[in-house]
Amino acid sequence: MKIAVLSGKGGTGKTLVSVNLASVSKHSVYVDCDVEEPNGHLFFKPTELKKEKVSIKIPLVDEDLCIGCRKCVDFCKFNALAAVLDKLIVFEEVCHACGGCILLCPTNALTEKDKAIGEIQKGVSDQVKVISGILNTGEESGVPIIKQLLKDINDESNPVFIDCPPGSACIAMESIRDADYCILVAEPTIFGLHNFKMVYELVKIFNKPHGVVINKCFDDENENLIEKYCNEQAIKVLSKIYFESELGKLNSNAEIASRKSEKYKLMFTSLLQTVIEEVPHETVTHS
Known part of the structure; x- marks a missing residue:
């Protein structure tokens, strides 16, 4: 089972969702395809690091x-x-x-x-295999690194969580090519809605099953632009993550919230179960 996590822009919460889902999944694989600015390793702090060069x-x-x-x-x-x-x-x-x-x-x-043009780093954090791609500064395209990253997990039997590059350019397309399900992370702002629409069009082009996690929600009384759009387009809202100082502090300190707080462990475990129910049955069975 390969789950790709996307966002229309940087800073939306894509890595927050990716690392926590991989963490609560126990035996899993986290793949950081945001090769221009990978930061998943800052959260996992993997050990037993192995590095390999990627060339073109x-x-x-x-x-x-x-x-x-x-x-x-x-x-x-x-x-x-x-x-x-x-x-x-x-x-x-x-x-x-x-x-x-x-x-x-x-x-x-x-x-x-x-x-x-860059390198791939592989390590372990608890029971999560952590794989990161890093593009050398000044290089034109990270697609070759992403192809190698995804090739390395072709035979993986554990759930795979792909932390995609933000946006909808070629590197994002390459990241979701073999995904079984796509999680779109969005923030409920006008700017967030604009960028969400672009990445939503991308998953439709690839005909990928998908759902939305709305991050940085304030309350349910004010109009949520992302939720309204999802309701209009019949897009599944998987979860809403509310704006909380505790979660913000943990994330800012590069801590995996689900490992530090039972509250967030339950929240992301619930999200994972919802996602599993949405993934095509044959895919889950195979994994």
């Missing part, structure tokens, strides 16, 4: 074979190649490693070399 293939030019035909330059939509005075220059920082330039080269002047 980028073009390497053999100047003796290059005839300056510019076919590769014209092909590259990311402007990662340029021909200056019949000399081919590769701008590694913007190369997307698609390999098209190598296929097109009529003289085989282009081959491939490895370029490290």
